[in-house]
Amino acid sequence: MKQNLRLTRSEKEIMDKFWEKEEGFTCSEIVDASPDRSWRKSSAHLLINALLKKGFLEVSGFKKSAKNYARVFKAKFSYTDYAIKIIMAxxxxxxxxxxxxxxxxxxxxxxxxxxxxxxx
Structure with missing residues:
Protein backbone atom coordinates (compact mmCIF):
# COMPACT_ATOMS: atom_id res chain seq x y z
CA MET A 1 0.00 0.00 0.00
CA LYS A 2 1.37 3.40 -0.99
CA GLN A 3 1.80 5.87 1.88
CA ASN A 4 -0.30 9.04 1.78
CA LEU A 5 2.34 11.80 1.94
CA ARG A 6 -0.10 14.70 1.91
CA LEU A 7 -0.43 16.53 5.19
CA THR A 8 -3.00 19.12 6.14
CA ARG A 9 -1.65 22.37 7.57
CA SER A 10 -2.51 21.27 11.12
CA GLU A 11 -0.98 17.81 10.62
CA LYS A 12 2.20 19.43 9.30
CA GLU A 13 2.35 21.73 12.34
CA ILE A 14 2.13 18.73 14.65
CA MET A 15 4.76 16.84 12.69
CA ASP A 16 7.01 19.91 12.84
CA LYS A 17 6.93 19.62 16.66
CA PHE A 18 8.09 16.02 16.46
CA TRP A 19 10.73 16.79 13.83
CA GLU A 20 12.08 19.84 15.73
CA LYS A 21 12.48 18.08 19.08
CA GLU A 22 13.16 14.55 17.78
CA GLU A 23 11.45 13.10 20.84
CA GLY A 24 8.14 11.56 21.81
CA PHE A 25 5.12 13.51 23.01
CA THR A 26 1.79 12.68 24.57
CA CYS A 27 -1.29 14.35 23.13
CA SER A 28 -1.40 16.78 26.07
CA GLU A 29 2.27 17.67 25.55
CA ILE A 30 1.59 18.46 21.88
CA VAL A 31 -1.22 20.81 22.91
CA ASP A 32 1.04 22.43 25.55
CA ALA A 33 3.92 22.73 23.05
CA SER A 34 1.66 24.65 20.66
CA PRO A 35 0.58 27.75 22.61
CA ASP A 36 0.06 29.69 19.38
CA ARG A 37 -2.63 27.18 18.35
CA SER A 38 -6.12 26.96 19.75
CA TRP A 39 -6.22 23.17 19.55
CA ARG A 40 -8.22 21.41 22.16
CA LYS A 41 -7.14 17.99 23.28
CA SER A 42 -9.97 16.38 21.26
CA SER A 43 -8.77 18.10 18.06
CA ALA A 44 -5.20 17.05 18.72
CA HIS A 45 -6.36 13.45 19.25
CA LEU A 46 -8.08 13.48 15.85
CA LEU A 47 -4.96 14.86 14.17
CA ILE A 48 -2.68 12.36 15.91
CA ASN A 49 -4.97 9.48 14.92
CA ALA A 50 -4.88 10.68 11.31
CA LEU A 51 -1.07 10.81 11.45
CA LEU A 52 -0.97 7.29 12.93
CA LYS A 53 -3.21 6.03 10.11
CA LYS A 54 -1.06 7.75 7.46
CA GLY A 55 2.08 6.17 8.93
CA PHE A 56 3.79 9.35 10.12
CA LEU A 57 3.60 8.56 13.84
CA GLU A 58 3.87 5.47 15.98
CA VAL A 59 3.22 4.71 19.64
CA SER A 60 6.57 4.50 21.40
CA GLY A 61 5.38 3.86 24.94
CA PHE A 62 3.28 5.17 27.80
CA LYS A 63 3.75 7.95 30.33
CA LYS A 64 1.95 8.51 33.62
CA SER A 65 -0.21 11.59 33.30
CA ALA A 66 -2.06 12.60 36.47
CA LYS A 67 -4.10 9.50 37.40
CA ASN A 68 -3.93 7.83 33.98
CA TYR A 69 -1.38 6.64 31.49
CA ALA A 70 -1.06 8.44 28.18
CA ARG A 71 0.36 7.07 24.94
CA VAL A 72 3.66 8.59 23.83
CA PHE A 73 3.95 9.16 20.09
CA LYS A 74 7.07 9.62 18.00
CA ALA A 75 7.78 10.33 14.36
CA LYS A 76 8.44 7.26 12.23
CA PHE A 77 10.96 9.17 10.10
CA SER A 78 12.82 12.48 10.04
CA TYR A 79 11.86 15.62 8.14
CA THR A 80 14.75 14.95 5.74
CA ASP A 81 13.33 11.51 4.97
CA TYR A 82 9.89 13.08 4.45
CA ALA A 83 11.29 15.68 2.04
CA ILE A 84 13.08 12.97 0.07
CA LYS A 85 9.87 10.89 -0.11
CA ILE A 86 7.98 13.93 -1.44
CA ILE A 87 10.63 14.59 -4.09
CA MET A 88 10.83 10.93 -5.12
CA ALA A 89 7.04 10.49 -5.29
Whole structure:
Protein backbone atom coordinates (compact mmCIF):
# COMPACT_ATOMS: atom_id res chain seq x y z
CA MET A 1 0.00 0.00 0.00
CA LYS A 2 1.37 3.40 -0.99
CA GLN A 3 1.80 5.87 1.88
CA ASN A 4 -0.30 9.04 1.78
CA LEU A 5 2.34 11.80 1.94
CA ARG A 6 -0.10 14.70 1.91
CA LEU A 7 -0.43 16.53 5.19
CA THR A 8 -3.00 19.12 6.14
CA ARG A 9 -1.65 22.37 7.57
CA SER A 10 -2.51 21.27 11.12
CA GLU A 11 -0.98 17.81 10.62
CA LYS A 12 2.20 19.43 9.30
CA GLU A 13 2.35 21.73 12.34
CA ILE A 14 2.13 18.73 14.65
CA MET A 15 4.76 16.84 12.69
CA ASP A 16 7.01 19.91 12.84
CA LYS A 17 6.93 19.62 16.66
CA PHE A 18 8.09 16.02 16.46
CA TRP A 19 10.73 16.79 13.83
CA GLU A 20 12.08 19.84 15.73
CA LYS A 21 12.48 18.08 19.08
CA GLU A 22 13.16 14.55 17.78
CA GLU A 23 11.45 13.10 20.84
CA GLY A 24 8.14 11.56 21.81
CA PHE A 25 5.12 13.51 23.01
CA THR A 26 1.79 12.68 24.57
CA CYS A 27 -1.29 14.35 23.13
CA SER A 28 -1.40 16.78 26.07
CA GLU A 29 2.27 17.67 25.55
CA ILE A 30 1.59 18.46 21.88
CA VAL A 31 -1.22 20.81 22.91
CA ASP A 32 1.04 22.43 25.55
CA ALA A 33 3.92 22.73 23.05
CA SER A 34 1.66 24.65 20.66
CA PRO A 35 0.58 27.75 22.61
CA ASP A 36 0.06 29.69 19.38
CA ARG A 37 -2.63 27.18 18.35
CA SER A 38 -6.12 26.96 19.75
CA TRP A 39 -6.22 23.17 19.55
CA ARG A 40 -8.22 21.41 22.16
CA LYS A 41 -7.14 17.99 23.28
CA SER A 42 -9.97 16.38 21.26
CA SER A 43 -8.77 18.10 18.06
CA ALA A 44 -5.20 17.05 18.72
CA HIS A 45 -6.36 13.45 19.25
CA LEU A 46 -8.08 13.48 15.85
CA LEU A 47 -4.96 14.86 14.17
CA ILE A 48 -2.68 12.36 15.91
CA ASN A 49 -4.97 9.48 14.92
CA ALA A 50 -4.88 10.68 11.31
CA LEU A 51 -1.07 10.81 11.45
CA LEU A 52 -0.97 7.29 12.93
CA LYS A 53 -3.21 6.03 10.11
CA LYS A 54 -1.06 7.75 7.46
CA GLY A 55 2.08 6.17 8.93
CA PHE A 56 3.79 9.35 10.12
CA LEU A 57 3.60 8.56 13.84
CA GLU A 58 3.87 5.47 15.98
CA VAL A 59 3.22 4.71 19.64
CA SER A 60 6.57 4.50 21.40
CA GLY A 61 5.38 3.86 24.94
CA PHE A 62 3.28 5.17 27.80
CA LYS A 63 3.75 7.95 30.33
CA LYS A 64 1.95 8.51 33.62
CA SER A 65 -0.21 11.59 33.30
CA ALA A 66 -2.06 12.60 36.47
CA LYS A 67 -4.10 9.50 37.40
CA ASN A 68 -3.93 7.83 33.98
CA TYR A 69 -1.38 6.64 31.49
CA ALA A 70 -1.06 8.44 28.18
CA ARG A 71 0.36 7.07 24.94
CA VAL A 72 3.66 8.59 23.83
CA PHE A 73 3.95 9.16 20.09
CA LYS A 74 7.07 9.62 18.00
CA ALA A 75 7.78 10.33 14.36
CA LYS A 76 8.44 7.26 12.23
CA PHE A 77 10.96 9.17 10.10
CA SER A 78 12.82 12.48 10.04
CA TYR A 79 11.86 15.62 8.14
CA THR A 80 14.75 14.95 5.74
CA ASP A 81 13.33 11.51 4.97
CA TYR A 82 9.89 13.08 4.45
CA ALA A 83 11.29 15.68 2.04
CA ILE A 84 13.08 12.97 0.07
CA LYS A 85 9.87 10.89 -0.11
CA ILE A 86 7.98 13.93 -1.44
CA ILE A 87 10.63 14.59 -4.09
CA MET A 88 10.83 10.93 -5.12
CA ALA A 89 7.04 10.49 -5.29
CA UNK A 90 6.58 13.40 -7.68
CA UNK A 91 9.64 13.04 -9.88
CA UNK A 92 10.79 11.08 -12.87
CA UNK A 93 14.24 9.50 -13.04
CA UNK A 94 15.37 12.34 -15.32
CA UNK A 95 14.17 15.02 -12.88
CA UNK A 96 15.93 13.29 -9.98
CA UNK A 97 19.15 13.18 -12.00
CA UNK A 98 18.82 16.92 -12.73
CA UNK A 99 18.24 17.61 -9.03
CA UNK A 100 21.36 15.66 -8.07
CA UNK A 101 23.44 17.51 -10.66
CA UNK A 102 22.11 20.84 -9.36
CA UNK A 103 22.96 19.89 -5.76
CA UNK A 104 26.48 18.88 -6.78
CA UNK A 105 27.05 22.07 -8.78
CA UNK A 106 25.97 24.28 -5.87
CA UNK A 107 27.79 22.36 -3.13
CA UNK A 108 30.90 23.68 -1.42
CA UNK A 109 34.17 21.76 -1.60
CA UNK A 110 33.62 20.54 1.96
CA UNK A 111 30.13 19.30 1.09
CA UNK A 112 31.48 17.59 -2.04
CA UNK A 113 34.13 15.80 0.03
CA UNK A 114 31.43 14.63 2.44
CA UNK A 115 29.30 13.40 -0.48
CA UNK A 116 32.30 11.56 -1.91
CA UNK A 117 32.86 9.75 1.43
CA UNK A 118 29.19 8.76 1.52
CA UNK A 119 29.30 7.39 -2.03
CA UNK A 120 32.50 5.43 -1.36
Missing amino acids: GSTDDNIRKLIYKLINEATLEELEEMKMIVE
